[in-house]
């Protein structure tokens with residue numbers, strides 16, 4: 001007798017939907033079968049899809065920008081997440097420039113994240129390094145975080161890592177087996193003009209600044225080895241250019257993450273009266289750039305949201321320099337991306353995320369794996385109408401979608417069931433890359 005059974009659902013396994021029953025025991029998927037067995041609790045999933053829990057590899061909860069803190073903390077952000085079928089999130093440690101500061105950054109973030117109702121982990125973040133890079137890399141691995149984010153820009157706030165050290169990090173990525181996460185925009189091509197308005201954001205951070213920097217880093221990678229994961233790719237031209245010379249690296253050692261916002265809107269929306277609500281970095285691009293993003297979407301490994309939400313009052317400022325950049329999205333990302341890319345997006349939000357970021361026993365519906373899953377009801381002509389995050393607006397309000405997340409389960413327990421939040425307690429995940 002199993003503890004729980006989810007029966008008659010259309011279950012997503014190995015890239016297709018099959019009619020199977022899932023049996024759960026002690027938080028794990030104990031059996032997947034066409035046969036019916038007894039269970040203490042039986043969940044009827046007829047007419048529903050059963051999907052592996054979404055892993056959002058890129059969120060910023062409770063991000064302190066100095067003058068303002070992003071409005072979703074680990075509790076409200078993770079509650080919104082489970083309404084969207086998300087069962088694991090990866091946030092970021094505050095950037096540090098020396099290996100001696102990593103542990104402190106980790107403890108601080110861990111303390112904030114304890115409120116999370118879904119499982120969580122962190123990427124380490126480095127800024128303008130001044131210490132020993134090898135020790136830095138070894139330290140984060142030892143703490144269970146084999147992914148390190150650096151910035152090629154933000155020299156104005158002292159966060160930029162320069163080329164020589166990026167090359168050194170790539171060599172260490174190869175020798176120590178970690179994955180580098182790059183915020184990739186050419187610092188030289190970014191213009192920060194105090195008189196810029198919200199609509200000037202694409203002028204301030206042009207698409208070419210991403211394309212040029214991505215090509216340079218891909219060449220570093222080709223020459224020095226290692227693994228590089230490009231966060232929040234915004235420009236379709238960047239992807240098209242990478243499929244030229246660097247096709248052999250793509251999806252093997254050069255990984256691409258993009259976000260729902262770049263598929264959903266173009267920069268034209270920044271010209272509207274409420275354009276300030278759509279401000280984030282990298283910014284929205286032209287319709288042509290977006291068309292290329294769709295065209296080359298098969299090369300996109302993962303979808304992350306870059307969730308970093310603010311309220312209208314924070315965003316409603318005349319000058320761009322006064323607007324905190326970032327939007328929410330963790331709750332709606334699966335719905336939005338399923339609408340845009342269909343079933344192709346499922347692996348990009350589950351299995352691929354787990355593989356690339358070294359999350360073990362999650363990301364697939366498989367015997368022995370954690371019972372992280374959600375039930376999804378396909379619907380016709382449906383729209384996003386509710387929002388559980390803390391922010392007082394969502395850019396995805398009324399966005400067309402193809403169904404709804406009905407219930408979400410983490411390690412065998414429903415955290416949200418029939419659109420009602422039941423509560424839960426997330427666990428911190430120690431990560432380890434393949435071959436480690």
Ligand SMILES: [Zn+2]
Pocket residue numbers: 058060306
């Ligand atoms: Zn981010």
